[in-house]
Amino acid sequence: MDIRDIARLSGYSVGTVSRAINDKPNVSEKAKARIQQVMREQGYQPNPNAQHLKQSTRTSIGVLVKGAHNQLFAELVEHVQASLGQVEEESQLVYLDEDADEVAEAVRYQSSLHFKGILFLGGDPANFRAGFEAITIPCLLLTNTAESIGRDNLSSFTTDDAKAAAEAVDELVRFGHRRIGIIGGNRRPEQIGTLRLQGAMDALERHGVPFEVERDYEPCRFSMRDGYDATMCLLRRRPDLTAIFALGDVMAIGAMRALRDVGRPVPESISVVGFDGIEASKFTVPRLMTVRQDVEGIAEKGVAALLERLEDPAKEPVHERVGHTLHRGESLCPPPHDIYHTLYEGMAS
Amino acid sequence: MDIRDIARLSGYSVGTVSRAINDKPNVSEKAKARIQQVMREQGYQPNPNAQHLKQSTRTSIGVLVKGAHNQLFAELVEHVQASLGQVEEESQLVYLDEDADEVAEAVRYQSSLHFKGILFLGGDPANFRAGFEAITIPCLLLTNTAESIGRDNLSSFTTDDAKAAAEAVDELVRFGHRRIGIIGGNRRPEQIGTLRLQGAMDALERHGVPFEVERDYEPCRFSMRDGYDATMCLLRRRPDLTAIFALGDVMAIGAMRALRDVGRPVPESISVVGFDGIEASKFTVPRLMTVRQDVEGIAEKGVAALLERLEDPAKEPVHERVGHTLHRGESLCPPPHDIYHTLYEGMAS
DNA sequence: CTGAAAGCGCTTACAG
DNA sequence: CTGAAAGCGCTTACAG
Incomplete structure (x- = not known):
């Protein structure tokens, strides 16, 4: 069943059928109606490969998600697909490991999946610096900045992670945590984690709060499980902590569970602050205090910028910081002043 | 830059270049080496549209996810992509609304995205009954059964939802909830929700526990927010409840938060049981009692079955129930016997 | 092992 | 408004 069959059955030529399919001018209403009827009867669908071959268009926008366990990306994906769907753009999702080289993967996918543009959800500037030159189609990085990469086909939208992390620390200190x-x-x-850590450490230093990264920081991947484990690890070194700042909400949720398991009620015994503002952070018990990123804003502005550059590839790249909000939650309160902490205070210093 | 340029530059014909690209026999090592060198120099990538047009192959497997807020699907997707990735199959994810007609969407996508097979994550048998005949490629439904649809290109793997829900109710009753x-x-x-509800109601009846669906059941979509709202709604009619069974973990998480907000501590004042066993259910406070589906098993067995039928479309469809496990959690304990409940007991009956 | 040629299913000037 | 024809960039018998 191809366009010739439809032409034969409808009594029109192949050219007219093609024009009818594509809603081009210069087709009589009568012809259009007849052709559509035949197409429906036959259940005919044009072969997309042939269509694209002729039009030599590339079809979809690749969306590379770096880290399947980070709920934030799931929410971003949702908004991205919504924005893309409104303008009838097809997108194609690819999930990568949190530690994958997203640029190398993009190079690999660029041709085999014929993307016309690529949207990176999460990305490491080092990878972009190393391999991005091989990518010539318009690209967009969300949740990290690509300004310093300096490529003219790469834009970026992100939260000011360092600043936001500093604000979270300000809040912790304001509540009396040391x-x-x-x-x-x-x-x-x-x-991204490093940017947040740096912002937090700068703020701590500004407030004169002692912080030694080897002792007071525990790295981990963006998942609840890893947040749980990292908290356990950190507590072993610093049982006297009065607050934990998790650089992602999924880790904060893991942290709260870990604290419960070691009998340290949140926030009475120890406060927890997260980062991201994922949906689940609104439903934890206690409700999580967190830095909420403007997921919708990042997705919408980002997609709009990408679409503009798909239209006009010569357009200058943009790099924007989208605003965030500090979201009060029940997981933060002033530190306890009981004998337990007084005890540990002596031990730790 | 097309295959002719490569032919010209390498000094071979278009046919030989094509054979070299596709690793076909009948190309000398010398020719292959020379051609590959030129391709690399020119950064040439074959036009996939033209390739597919000629081979008239379909490329990827469509994965239609019904309900973006259900974490369970996110976890299924991860396992599905892992299984598919191992055999180098490309997949393409499409997110649909929880109430979308996934079969109508599949019909729409089948041609435009040239799928060679479709994997449905979530599905309503009514939609399959109405429109599935238009789909002729091998398909797989996960998390619901398609046995009664009786199509020979449609297999399914799912949990026995009714049975599992009944077991959860058995457990609630065993703890003394009425x-x-x-x-x-x-x-x-x-x-799926209806199957679980039915299983639960049958079990309640078997135990002689009164249950009136109009009064004791509140429908809602699969999200934390909806679970929260539904709980509030249900509590207004039945403030005397000693337990809530949420037919999905995301709703259970919303329910626990709602109960906290109205000052009903879980599980001391009221127990909560979920269904699915998503990752987050392991990290809630209190830890959620839930029916854990075998996500990995469902994904792996399902994908294996689909791949077999992609190889041999004549193969009989399979419909399998994959085992589940009841997962004890802290959110279930015996009902309280305090004055509060005695009071309400009189009012409600 | 290699080349010349037909054809995959469409779209789009061009001529009428 | 419609049709006949060229061509998109490949692959694959077929002939050598």
């Missing part, structure tokens, strides 16, 4: 531990990320330069 | 509310699903026939 023994603060941090979990999450991997300390590789320019990675 | 005033049990249920939330989740939409009561449309054969839907």
Whole structure:
């Protein structure tokens, strides 16, 4: 069943059928109606390969998600697909490991899946620096900045992670915390966790709060399980902490569970602050205090920018910081002043 | 830059270049080496549209996910992609609304995205009954059974939802609960929520526990927010409940938060049981009692079955129930016997 | 082992 | 408004 069959059955030529299919001008209403009827009767669907071959178009936008366990990306994906769907753009999702080289993967996929643009959810600037030159189609990085990469086909939208992390620390300090531990990320330069850690550490220093990264920080991947384990690890070194700042909500949820398991009620015995503002953070018990990223804003602005550059590839790249909000939660309260902490205070210093 | 340019530059004909690209026999090592060198120099990538047009092959497996807020599907997707990735199969994810007609969407996508097979994550048998005949490629339904559809290109793997829900109720009753509310699903026939509700109601009846669906059940979609709202709703009618069975973990998480907000501690004042066994259920406070589906088993067996039928489309369809496990959690304990409940008991009956 | 040629199913000037 | 014809970039018998 191809376009010739439809032409034969409808009594029109192949050219007219093609014009009818594509809603081109210069087809009589009569012809269009007849052709559509035949197509429906036959259940005919044009062969997309042939269509694209002729139009030499590439079809879909690749969406590379770096880290399947980070709920934040799931929410971003949802908004991205919504924005893309509104303009009838097809997208294609690929999940990568949190530690994968997303740029190398993109190079691999670019041709085999014929993307016309690529949207990176999460990314490591080091990978972009190393391999992005092989990619020539318009690209967009969300949740990290690509400004320093300096490629003219790469835009980026992200939260100001360092600033937001600093604000979270300000809040912890304002509540009276002076023994603060941090979990999450991997300390590789320019990675999102590292940016947050750096922002937090700068703020701690500004407030004169002692923080030694080897002792007070525990790296981990973005998942509840890893947050749980990292918390257990950190507590072994610093049982006297009065607050834990998890550099991602999924880790914060794991942390709260771990604290419960070691009999440290949150927030009475120890406070927890997260980062991201995922849906689940609104439903934890206690409700999580967190830095909420503007997921919808990042997705919508990002997609809009990408679409503009798909239209006009010569357009200058943009790099924008999208606003965030500090979201009060029940998981943060002033530190306890009981004998337990007084006891540990002496031990730890 | 097309295959002719490579032919010209390498000094071979288009046919030989094509054979070299596709690793066909009848190309000398010398020619292959020279051609590969030129391709690399030119950064040439064959046009996939043209390749597929000629081979008239379909490439990827479509994965239609019905309900973006259900974490269970996110976990299934992960396992599905892992299984598919091992055999180098490409998959393409499409997220649909929980109430979308997944079969109508599949019909739409089948041609435009040239799938060679379709994997449905979640599905309503009514939709399959109405429109599946238009789909001729091998298909697989996960998390619901398609046995009664009786199509020879449709297999299915699922948990025995009715049986599992009944077991959860058995457990609630065994703990002494007699005033049990249920939330989740939409009561449309054969839907997963309805199967679970039915299994639960049958068990309640078997135990002689009174249950009136109009009063003791509140429908809702599979999300934390909806679970929260449904719980609030149900509590207004039945403040005397000692247990809530949420027909999905995401709703159970919402329910626990709602109960906390109205000052009903879980499980001391009221117990909560979920269904699915998503990752987050292991990290809630209190830890959720739930029916854990064998996500990995469902994904792996399902994918294996689909791949077999992609190889040999004549193969008989399979419909299998994959085992589940009841997972004890802290959210279930015996009902309280305090004045509060005695009070309400009189009011409610 | 290699080349010349037909054809995959469409779209799009071009001529009428 | 419609039709006949060229061509998109490949692959694959077929002939050598």
